[in-house]
Amino acid sequence: MEGKAHVISFLKKCIDYANASIERKQKRGELDDIPKWEAYRDYTAHAVMEVEAGELDRWFPSEKGLSDSEVNTIPLDELSHEARSAWLTNLASPRPLALIATSSNEGIRNIAPYTSLSIVSNSPPLAVVSLSADRNDRWRDTLLNLRQNNSAVLNFLPASSDAALVVEQTAKPVEYGTSEWDLFDVQSLDSNPLVMKDAAFAILGELIEEVDLQDAKAKLAILKLTEVVIPSEMDGLQPAHLLCQHGLNRLMATPTEWHYNIDRSV
Numbered sequence: 479m480e481g482k483a484h485v486i487s488f489l490k491k492c493i494d495y496a497n498a499s500i501e502r503k504q505k506r507g508e509l510d511d512i513p514k515w516e517a518y519r520d521y522t523a524h525a526v527m528e529v530e531a532g533e534l535d536r537w538f539p540s541e542k543g544l545s546d547s548e549v550n551t552i553p554l555d556e557l558s559h560e561a562r563s564a565w566l567t568n569l570a571s572p573r574p575l576a577l578i579a580t581s582s583n584e585g586i587r588n589i590a591p592y593t594s595l596s597i598v599s600n601s602p603p604l605a606v607v608s609l610s611a612d613r614n615d616r617w618r619d620t621l622l623n624l625r626q627n628n629s630a631v632l633n634f635l636p637a638s639s640d641a642a643l644v645v646e647q648t649a650k651p652v653e654y655g656t657s658e659w660d661l662f663d664v665q666s667l668d669s670n671p672l673v674m675k676d677a678a679f680a681i682l683g684e685l686i687e688e689v690d691l692q693d694a695k696a697k698l699a700i701l702k703l704t705e706v707v708i709p710s711e712m713d714g715l716q717p718a719h720l721l722c723q724h725g726l727n728r729l730m731a732t733p734t735e736w737h738y739n740i741d742r743s744v
Contacts, residue, residue: 481538482529482535482538485529485538486526486529486530489522489525489526489529490526492518492522493519493522493523493526496515496516496518496519496522497519499515500512500515500516500519503515552565554566563726564726567723567725567726568725568726571723571724571725572722572723572724572730572732573593573594573722573723573724574593574595574634574720574722574732575591575592575593575634575635575645575720575721575722575723575729576591576592576593576595576632576633576634576635577589577590577591577592577632577633577635577644577645577648577674577677578590578591578592578595578607578620578630578631578632578633579630579631579633579659579672579673579674580619580620580623580624580627580629580630580631580672581623581627581629581671581672582622582623582626582627582655583626583627586655586656586657587657587658587659587666587671587672588619588620588623588657588658589633589648589658589659589664589672589674590618590619590620590648590649590658591645591648591649592607592608592620593722593723594607594608595607595608595632597703602702603702603703603704604700604701604702604703605632605681605683605700605701605703606698606699606700606701607698607699607701608691608696608697608698608699609621609624609696609697609698609699610694610695610696611695611696612651615695616654617697619654621688621697621699622654624685624688624699625685625688628684628685628686629672629682629683629684629685630672630682630683630684630685630701631670631672631673631680631681631682631683632680632681632682632683633673633674633677633680634677634678634679634680634681634718634720634721635674635676635677635678635720635721636676636677636678636719636720636721637719637720637721637722637730637731637732638721640676641676641721642721642729644662644664644676645721645729647661647662648662648664667707670682670707673707677707678709678718678719678720679706679707679708679709679712679718680706680707681703681705681706681707682703682704682705682706682707683701683702683703683704684701684702684704685699685700685701686700686701686702687699687700688700719731719732720732
């Protein structure tokens with residue numbers, strides 16, 4: 479169970495930190511504090527033993543499969559929009575999050591968070607993103623700007639509270655013609671005004687097709703990806719550590735420590 483592995487990893491790091499603290503205090507002659515650190519280390523080591531032995535499994539959520547319990551079938555068409563969104567978002571999760579930056583012909587920049595996106599082709603490099611209309615049938619500013627000049631930048635964020643705050647701010651609807659960049663003081667690179675300074679990396683793309691989604695108040699924008707903007711020290715052979723959306727409104731880091739390598743890409 480993945481949550482259990484996280485707890486064990488964290489506790490072992492606490493033990494390592496305690497041992498290092500004890501060693502530092504011994505070298506500095508701060509002997510009075512050492513018994514407290516030893517007690518903390520020993521208590522934590524006992525907790526690791528209990529978790530590894532399964533004595534505290536009741537603390538962790540169940541990960542039973544379909545064959546291990548009674549099965550319920552929920553017809554999605556019978557659910558309200560809110561209930562259906564909750565089920566689908568919580569089940570198909572976590573999802574990568576990108577702040578998509580666009581600009582109008584007048585030069586007014588927009589930036590907004592999206593998780594309804596995916597890279598669907600490597601050759602040619604293509605991504606898709608679902609862009610919806612609001613309850614008043616007003617299309618997202620992202621789509622309006624793409625229709626004007628085709629260009630977009632997918633800004634992927636590091637997993638940090640500062641990045642999460644920017645997502646929370648830019649998720650708020652603002653009047654068309656108002657720039658979130660100015661409103662929330664989002665900084666950009668001098669070389670490209672649509673690339674965030676605080677992004678982990680960015681992917682540039684161009685709108686090549688707009689597809690109607692049947693019976694939906696949304697359109698699928700197909701982007702041809704043209705460039706990747708990365709820090710000079712970034713290793714393209716390793717997965718990026720990014721901010722993701724888990725469920726309806728929980729932002730979290732990925733990848734997690736637990737992993738399993740398979741022989742080929744999926």
